[in-house]
Amino acid sequence: MERVPILKIGGVLLVSIQIDLQDQSVLALQEDLAEKISTTGAHGVVIDISAVEIVDSFIGRMFATIASISQLFDADTVVVGMRPAVAITLVELGLTLGGVRTALDLERGMKILRVLGEQRRGPSSDEDADPLRALL
Amino acid sequence: MPITEDGDVVRVRQLARNYAQQVALSLVDQTKLVTATSELARNTLIYGGGGVAHIEIVADGRRRGVRASFRDEGPGIPDVSLALADGWSSGKGLGLGLSGARRLVDEFDLDTEVGRGTSVTVVKWKR
Numbered sequence: 001m002e003r004v005p006i007l008k009i010g011g012v013l014l015v016s017i018q019i020d021l022q023d024q025s026v027l028a029l030q031e032d033l034a035e036k037i038s039t040t041g042a043h044g045v046v047i048d049i050s051a052v053e054i055v056d057s058f059i060g061r062m063f064a065t066i067a068s069i070s071q072l073f074d075a076d077t078v079v080v081g082m083r084p085a086v087a088i089t090l091v092e093l094g095l096t097l098g099g100v101r102t103a104l105d106l107e108r109g110m111k112i113l114r115v116l117g118e119q120r121r122g123p124s125s126d127e128d129a130d131p132l133r134a135l136l
Numbered sequence: 137m138p139i140t141e142d143g144d145v146v147r148v149r150q151l152a153r154n155y156a157q158q159v160a161l162s163l164v165d166q167t168k169l170v171t172a173t174s175e176l177a178r179n180t181l182i183y184g185g186g187g188v189a190h191i192e193i194v195a196d197g198r199r200r201g202v203r204a205s206f207r208d209e210g211p212g213i214p215d216v217s218l219a220l221a222d223g224w225s226s227g228k229g230l231g232l233g234l235s236g237a238r239r240l241v242d243e244f245d246l247d248t249e250v251g252r253g254t255s256v257t258v259v260k261w262k263r
Contacts, residue, residue, distance in 0.1 A: 001142075020146050020149065020150065021146075022142045022143055022145060022146045023142050023145065023178070024142050053153070053167065053170070054149065054167055054170050054171045054174060055171070056171050056174040056175050056178070057175060057233055057236060058174075058178060083167075084164075085163045085164045085166070085167040086167060088164050088167070088168075089164070089167045089168050089171050089240065092168065092236075092239050092240055093171060093175075093236035093237075093239065093240060094222055094235065094236045094239070095236070
């Protein structure tokens with residue numbers, strides 16, 4: 001089973017899914033993320049699915065589960081980079097992903113997390129004032 | 137190909153994608169077909185206790201498409217109309233697998249018998 005790596009950028013955990021997810025990898029990712037959020041105290045999680053060719057009900061449910069888990073640790077989740085064909089298929093499949101925040105791309109996703117973080121905790125610390133800067 | 141473990145669901149998806157590209161389905165239709173096969177392969181594994189998938193290219197006159205069949209010898213489905221209803225689940229999923237897969241394809245055929253097993257065949261045609 002392949003594991004999906006979790007990267008930390010400032011106060012945000014970045015999960016970029018680059019593999020064809022099998023169910024065991026999905027379950028492992030949920031556990032790894034819960035562990036990582038609790039140990040790092042991250043205030044946000046970005047799940048980048050720009051390389052994901054299909055989202056079926058199992059993978060879709062993972063987004064909702066991760067969003068619920070991270071909420072328990074006072075962290076927000078944003079799913080970014082969904083392909084148009086995936087979006088059309090999800091709607092037809094009947095998966096609404098209610099409660100899961102989405103953004104067009106990584107940059108917007110990071111921005112949403114920063115705004116949400118500031119709303120809930122006041123202005124953020126220097127470290128995650130601009131998580132994208134850490135990338136550049 | 138056999139469906140006996142998690143990784144087989146991924147292999148079914150890859151095979152379906154491969155055939156969908158061979159008949160030049162649009163990207164959206166490829167994605168719909170592959171998503172449907174993923175749902176059905178998982179059903180075969182989880183509810184049917186494993187089984188067999190068969191994926192092939194089919195032709196109807198000049199029209200071409202991809203047919204995917206899934207067969208298991210599991211417990212069967214006692215109430216088909218209930219199993220096809222949106223949101224109904226035997227408890228392990230979201231209840232979208234069967235009904236959702238049906239919406240994603242052009243033809244959907246379900247044959248099930250309690251105690252004998254379930255067979256589902258779907259077809260997606262090139263438009």
